Amino acid sequence: MKVGLFIPCYIDQFYPNVAIATLKLLEKVGCEVAYPLQQTCCGQPMANSGFEHLTGGCNENFVRNFADFDYIVSPSGSCTLHIKHHLHSTNEEAATGIRSRIYELTEFLTDVLNVTALDATFPYKVGLHQSCHGQRGLHLAQMSELVVSPPFSKPVQLLNLVNGIELIQLDRRDECCGFGGTFCVTEEAVSVKMGKDRVADHLRHGVNYITGVDVSCLMHMEGILKRANSAVKVKHIAEILTATL
Amino acid sequence: MNKQLILDHADAAVEFNKNEAKVDWHDETLWFVRTKRDRAVAQIPEWEQLREAASQIKNHVLSNMHDLLIQFEENAIRNGIKIHWAADGDEHNAIVLDIIKQAGATRMVKSKSMLTEECHLNKYLIDNGIEVIDSDLGERIVQMRNEPPSHIVLPAIHLTKAEVGETFHEHLGTDKGATDPQYLTEAARQHLRETFLTRKVALTGVNFAIAETGGFVVCTNEGNADMGAHLADVHIAAMGFEKIIPRAEHLGVFLRLLARSATGQPITTFSSHFHRPRPGQEMHIVIVDNGRSRQLGRPDFRNSLKCIRCAACLNTCPVYRRSGGFSYHSAVAGPIGSILAPNLDMKKNADLPFASTLCGSCSNVCPVKIDIHDQLYKWRQVLMREGYGPGSKTVAMKAMATVLESPRLYRMAGKVGRGVLRFAPITVENGLNPWYNQREMPEPPAESFHDWYVNHKKA
Numbered sequence: 256m257k258v259g260l261f262i263p264c265y266i267d268q269f270y271p272n273v274a275i276a277t278l279k280l281l282e283k284v285g286c287e288v289a290y291p292l293q294q295t296c297c298g299q300p301m302a303n304s305g306f307e308h309l310t311g312g313c314n315e316n317f318v319r320n321f322a323d324f325d326y327i328v329s330p331s332g333s334c335t336l337h338i339k340h341h342l343h344s345t346n347e348e349a350a351t352g353i354r355s356r357i358y359e360l361t362e363f364l365t366d367v368l369n370v371t372a373l374d375a376t377f378p379y380k381v382g383l384h385q386s387c388h389g390q391r392g393l394h395l396a397q398m399s400e401l402v403v404s405p406p407f408s409k410p411v412q413l414l415n416l417v418n419g420i421e422l423i424q425l426d427r428r429d430e431c432c433g434f435g436g437t438f439c440v441t442e443e444a445v446s447v448k449m450g451k452d453r454v455a456d457h458l459r460h461g462v463n464y465i466t467g468v469d470v471s472c473l474m475h476m477e478g479i480l481k482r483a484n485s486a487v488k489v490k491h492i493a494e495i496l497t498a499t500l
Numbered sequence: 501m502n503k504q505l506i507l508d509h510a511d512a513a514v515e516f517n518k519n520e521a522k523v524d525w526h527d528e529t530l531w532f533v534r535t536k537r538d539r540a541v542a543q544i545p546e547w548e549q550l551r552e553a554a555s556q557i558k559n560h561v562l563s564n565m566h567d568l569l570i571q572f573e574e575n576a577i578r579n580g581i582k583i584h585w586a587a588d589g590d591e592h593n594a595i596v597l598d599i600i601k602q603a604g605a606t607r608m609v610k611s612k613s614m615l616t617e618e619c620h621l622n623k624y625l626i627d628n629g630i631e632v633i634d635s636d637l638g639e640r641i642v643q644m645r646n647e648p649p650s651h652i653v654l655p656a657i658h659l660t661k662a663e664v665g666e667t668f669h670e671h672l673g674t675d676k677g678a679t680d681p682q683y684l685t686e687a688a689r690q691h692l693r694e695t696f697l698t699r700k701v702a703l704t705g706v707n708f709a710i711a712e713t714g715g716f717v718v719c720t721n722e723g724n725a726d727m728g729a730h731l732a733d734v735h736i737a738a739m740g741f742e743k744i745i746p747r748a749e750h751l752g753v754f755l756r757l758l759a760r761s762a763t764g765q766p767i768t769t770f771s772s773h774f775h776r777p778r779p780g781q782e783m784h785i786v787i788v789d790n791g792r793s794r795q796l797g798r799p800d801f802r803n804s805l806k807c808i809r810c811a812a813c814l815n816t817c818p819v820y821r822r823s824g825g826f827s828y829h830s831a832v833a834g835p836i837g838s839i840l841a842p843n844l845d846m847k848k849n850a851d852l853p854f855a856s857t858l859c860g861s862c863s864n865v866c867p868v869k870i871d872i873h874d875q876l877y878k879w880r881q882v883l884m885r886e887g888y889g890p891g892s893k894t895v896a897m898k899a900m901a902t903v904l905e906s907p908r909l910y911r912m913a914g915k916v917g918r919g920v921l922r923f924a925p926i927t928v929e930n931g932l933n934p935w936y937n938q939r940e941m942p943e944p945p946a947e948s949f950h951d952w953y954v955n956h957k958k959a
Contacts, residue, residue, distance in 0.1 A: 264904065267949045268914040269942045274949035290953050296904040303858065303877070305884030306897040312905025391860035400816065400864035402541040403548060427531070431818045435857030442510045442855065443934040444517040448822045449857075450939070452527070478939030 258286045259324030261357070263334040263470070264296040270470050276493040277330040277360055283497070284370055286328075291320035299337040303436045307341065314344050322349040326367065327357040330493050332389020332468045335359040339393075359393055360493060361468055365409045371416070377498040378419030379464050382457035383410055384476065385429040386469035395468065399429045410468055410492055417495060423460040430456075434475040450479045458487065465489045506848075509855040512827035513819075522660075527821040529657065534815045536764025537865065544760070553753050555869035558806035561744055562796060568711040568744045569787065575714025576785060579776040586788045589619030595786050596621060596703065596736060597628055603734045603782070605630075605700045611718070611725035612636040613705030614652050614809055615738050615788060617831040618844075621703075633695045635724040637688055644671045650825025652832055653762050653811040658824055692724070702728035706739035706785070707808070708754060712747045715775035716785070719758060719768040726772050734782045737774065741787050742805040754808060757867035761810040795843045800878045804839045806868040811836075813862035813872055819855055828852060835862035839875040842883060850888035853879035911950060918944040 258281055262274040281288045297317065298310030317338065321327045329335045338357050344350035364370045385408075389395040396408035414422055433439070433449025440446075454476050457465050465480075465487065467473050473489040480487050507515065517523055541547050561568060573583045586592035592615075600608055608625065610616065610632055622632050622643070634643045638655035642648065644667050649655030656664065661679040668674040674687045704725040708717040716737055718725045729735040745754065751771075759765040777783035796802050814820045814834030825833040830841040830849060835856065841849035853876045862872040883889065903909045920927055921944040929936050947955075 262949050264910065264914075268918060269944060271945050271947060271949035271952050275952065278953075290949075290957070292950065292954070293907040295907055295910040298901075298904070300904070301897050301901050303880070304893070304897055305854075305880030305889060306894075306901070307881050308885060309897055309901040312901060316905055316907065387857065387859035387861075391864060398864055399538070400861055401548070402538050403545055431857050431859035431861070433818065433857060435859075438854070438857050440934040442513060442819070443937060444510070444514040445819050445822050445855075446857075447938040448517055448520070448523060449818050452822075474942050475939065477942065478935070481940035482938060 256286060257323075257325045258288045259321045259327045260288050260290045261294060261297075261321065261327050261329040261334070261338075262290065263329065263331045265474070266330065266470050269474070270491070273330055273470055273491040273493055276491065276497045277328075280360075280364075280493050280497045281328060284364065284368055286368075289324075294320045297334040297337045298341070299334060300436060302337065302341055310341070314342055314350070317342060318344040318346055318349050318353060321353050322346070325356065326363065327353060328360055328363045329357070330360045330468070330491060331470065332359045332386050332393050332395060333471060336388040336392035359389055359395065359468060361389075361409045361413055362393060362395055365412055370413065373413070373416040373496055375416070375496050375498050376418040376500050377495045378500075380421045380423055380460075380462045381414070381464045381466055381495065382423050382425060382460060382462040383414065384432060384453065384457075384465055384467035384472055385410075386467050386472045387429075387431050389468045390429050396429070399427075413492065413496055414466070417498070420495070423457070423462055425456045425460065427456055432472045432476055434472045436471075439475060446475070447479065450475050454479050454485075454487075458485070462487060464495075466492050466495055468492055506829045507827075508851040509823065509827050509829075510851065512829070513823035513855075516824045516827060517822065523822055525660065526658065526824060530815045530821045533654075533763060534812075534865075537761060537812060537815065538764075540760040540764040540766065543766075544756070550753060550757055551867055551869055554757055554867055555806065557745060557750050557753060558868050559803065561742070561746065562802055562805060564746075565741065565744070565796065568746060569741055571711040572709055572714055572744055573787075575712070577714070579714045581714065581776065581783045581785055584784060584786045586786055586790070588790045589788070592619045592738065592786055592788045592790070593621050593624040596738070597625060597630065599734060599736055599784055600625070600630055600701050603701050605734070607631040607633070607699050608701045608703060609633050609635050609695050609699040609728045609732070610703040611705065611720060611728050612639055612655070613703065613738050614649075614831055615705060615740050616703065617648060618790065619788070621738075633692075633699070635692055635695065635722075635728055636720070637685065637722060637724075640688060640692065641667060648826070648831070650833065651811060651814055652809050652834075658826070696727045696731050699728070700732055701734045701736065702732035703736040703738060704729055706737050706743050707758070708745050708751060709739055709743045709785070710746075710748050710751070711744055713775065715748075715773055716743075717751060717755075718772045718774065719755070719770065720772075721765075721769045723770050726770055729772075729774070733780070734784070735774070735777065736784045736786065738786045738788065741789060741792055742807075758808055758810050761812040761865065761867040791844050795840070798843070801839060801843065801875055803870055804836070804843075804872075804875060806870050807836055807840075808868055810867055812865040812867065816861045816865045817856075818859065818861070819857065823855065828855070835872045835876065836870070839870075839872060839879060842879050846883060846886065846888055850883045853877075853883065911948070914948055918946075918948070922946070
């Protein structure tokens, strides 16, 4: 099984440790992983700003990098969702193939690899931030609005395999953190207020760490935590699933 | 950039957020309504099937709009109701004024109708010498304050008890500083009772118009629509044409969904069925287009017309709860308003589809399954393509696309960007950077993952 590792641009540039953890995790569970070196960005920053018509170049580059893999896996629900919904190409057959073979990391581990054991230890109180695009776009967990559907959560299923971890329950388990791409700067007031409120929910429950499947949300909440001089830190779920004492 | 008198959403949100305690209160009040909705939904195991049924009935309506409206008109006329067709808000207002004048009245009582807000009926009537009193308690409160409703179901949700007390003190002479809801409501009740008894003309909205019977249903919790309509000699009902449903039996689907989605009640206190005028009474229905035909003709946006105005999307929207209804500068606020308003005026409402993180919660609570967040995304594309974005944004986006589609430029820009952050943070960490205003920047690593991979894996 050949897995192409898709590392979103801001993770590549600002959070290489998340990418390294993702790579190690995939190799640990037996995947043959390659990181195509010419990859850049999924195009979402332009598309969500109303400029999807400028994403052709990113799309073609993505197809060039990832057409030949059995699976494409990424530590980001948001970028995965964007590719799944909006990747088109002059080679549409290749684009269609990629759209059907791309997975967010946790769903790949639970649904494709059926991972049931992980040799990881993380003895801390952790709050899970359910990032919206993974949650409501990729259905990584039961959504709070769909009250009558059966409960499940792919990230929680994996976190429960980690030794020593204590997952807390939030008051609002899947409310948006307010990152929202360019929304975080164009609507700074609401974005920050949403972030502060999300962070406060975690702090109320005494977490040591906030985790999630999307670094963008975590980066936003990290910025707020740091500004408040909080001791609470953020970690992408891949970092926790590979943590050892 | 649009220079206009009304603030765009982001600027209005900055104003709203200056009082953080009030924002918290607004957020928690509406979140409470959302949790009530969740509890009500949990009582109905077949909730998702109900949503699907409602969605399909409404899809059928959108595809058969012409025939259903004609059928409705025929049956209503047979019942003795007068039907008026209005192409836009101005025509609607003129028709209503004409009916009032024909009745020889100078005053009218009105129950809740978001359509009349959309058409700015109150201002038009007042300018033409007609006094209008809104009889829904929330609407009466905002009317006294000369404000529009900030929410389509809870018009005065932006006000605290203390603010209502002040307003009543000023307009109804209640005791200064009084905040007891029972006392204040009683004062409004007495004031409105006099209004109900003395008005010859009453206007109501329409929640559902039934093609099969020519009748219509009005849902309220206060009974104010009934009180107005039953005491008046002339009953005017104003409806957007999308309110039509094919058959009376479909009410069994929509009435179960509406109040549960709106406020978490099993059903509105009053679901009043009007079929014909009582002896001696006149009954009019004004059927309004006002851009709805245009929206019906937009494949990506037509199903926004399925909306039954429950406001579940407002209550669940994390942005609405923290920016307030007025930030949407449109009769219908929140996510649904943001996909309806650009159809009415793209230039004026170009900011609204961007007042969202695209979190998707709105689409999940929608009882008629409108793909609201996908339509927000699609409106963004339409608005930018048609040139309603600021020129600076287009330039920035083109530059960004040029960098991100080229692996070489991307890596170079990344390296420079990280370098700047590491060695000259002041160029980014300053008041001009809206990220840095209330958040720290991420700590830039010396090495990108790409470089780490090349160094560690290729060897």
